[in-house]
Amino acid sequence: MSQWVTVCKLDDILPETGVCALVGNDHVAIFRPYNNGELYAISNIDPFAKASVLSRGIISQHENQLWVASPLKKQRFRLKDGFCLEDEQHSVAHYEVKVNDDGFVQVKSH
Template sequence: MSQWITVCQLDDILPETGVCALVGHEHVAVFRPYDSDEIYAISNIDPFAQASVLSRGIIGQHDNDLYVASPLKKQRFRLKDGYCIDDADYSIAHYEVRVNTDGFVEVKSSS
């Protein structure tokens, strides 16, 4: 059964950055690309390096889609769905995420 897990306040995530959260047993990267309530959540595990680092990547834009570039090997992962722009075989999980009425970021857990 899935449930919403509170990970932080929206104001804890600086615009144009990400944070890492443990949601169940999953390392999740939560991104706030602009100074707004718009947020995204994808796996924090870089599948090329098998390291929990994507929350420290750089947010960019390609073909009108936002992505994060891994800080290790620079592969790009689309924020809306975890698709790997550089090699689709390495696409990663994405998560439903929301900001509740009290300003807390919540990620939907799959377990």
């Protein structure tokens, strides 16, 4: 059964960066690409390197979509759904994410 898990305050995530949170047993990368409170959440595990590092990647835009490039092998993952641009078979899970009325970031567990 999925549930909303509180992970941090919105102000703990600087605009244009990501953070990692443990949601249940999942390593989740949460990204705040703008200063407007919009958030995205995908798996933090780079499927090519098998390392929990995607939250440290660089956020970029390609064909009007937001992506994060892995800091290790540079593959790009679309923030809205975890799709891998270089090899769709290595796409990662994505998660619902929101900010509650108290300003806390919450991720829906799988």
